[in-house]
Amino acid sequence: MVVERFSQNLINTGIFKIYIAIGFFATIIFFTFNSELFSPLQMLFGAILVTVTLKGFSNLMLSFIVNNFSLDQKRMEFDNRYNEDKINLLLNQLAVKDIKEDKENDEQSDENSTQDKKEEAAS
Template identity: 85%
Template sequence: MVVERFSQNLINTGIFRIYIAIGFFATIIFFTFNAELFSPLQMLFGAILVTVTLKGFSNLMLSFIVNNFSLDQKRMDFDNRYNEDKISLLLNQLATKDLREDKENEELSNEELTKEVVNEDKKEEATS
């Protein structure tokens, strides 16, 4: 999917069309300056042949660019994002677990304190 989007964006930039158009017009200018050396039929076939050849070269360049397009960096970015999400999820779970344990410990310590206070009150009442 990424390679298709990349190649489609590359084609849509129009760089290959400009390359072919420049080659075509350069050929026309060449034949115009050298009109006494070539017949009109040779000029026509020459322009067509050069245009088709340039189109082939542009397709060849596109295939080389797409073949050399590396997905390793995109894969590493995706893995990093996935791992970051996983780590943050685990940290959130750990934090909530710690909060629960802290609340339970506070409740237990509060109960123990109230029991101690009640026991001290009972001892004071018993001694008085």
């Protein structure tokens, strides 16, 4: 999912389209300046061949970038976030447990103090 989103964002930036367009126009300029050496059919096939080759190179670069994309950092961030949430949950449960115990202790001490007062009043 992360790699797919990364590769889609990389494609949507248009860097590969710009790369291919620059190569195409550079080829056209090359053939324009050297028009005495090439026939029109050679120029057409040359421009097509260079464009297809550049498209292949851009796909190759994209595959290398995606293959070298590391998920270890994303996995560590996810694990840290998961562990942090789990620790916070356990701390909250411990705090609730402590509050309940404190209330029970307060109730018991109140009961003991009322019993002590009754015993003092009876004696």
